[in-house]
Amino acid sequence: MTIYTDSLTNLSRYKSDYYRIAVSATLPFELQHKMDAWFYDLSPSKSLTDKFERDELDINEYTDLYQKEMSATPAISNIKWIKDYSRRNDVVLLCYEPENMNKCHRHILKQLIENS
Secondary structure, three states: OOEEEEEHHHHHHOOOOEEEEEOOOOOOHHHHOOOOEEOHHHOOOHHHHHHHHOOOOOHHHHHHHHHHHOOOOOHHHHHHHHHHHHOOOEEEEEEOOOOOOOOOHHHHHHHHHHHO
């Protein structure tokens, strides 16, 4: 099956055919019940996000630091779980950034999952 990425604003595109996983640090209550899972530990740390948004890091530095953060537990077990689950089911990783923003961590996360 396939791992997709998208913005939470496009959540209505993904019905029960997809396993919907929020990978954001926060999630409004009204969206929580619409998710199949919420792995907030797969979001970048606030300090990493803040540095990237202030242009203190380029995309390569951000990617390297995010990957290091994801090498910690429980992120490792959640990455493994998503990889195993996606072998039999379509999965969509959802976060706040618009879909056309390739700088979002969900794209890096997708690569981490596929390469794990």
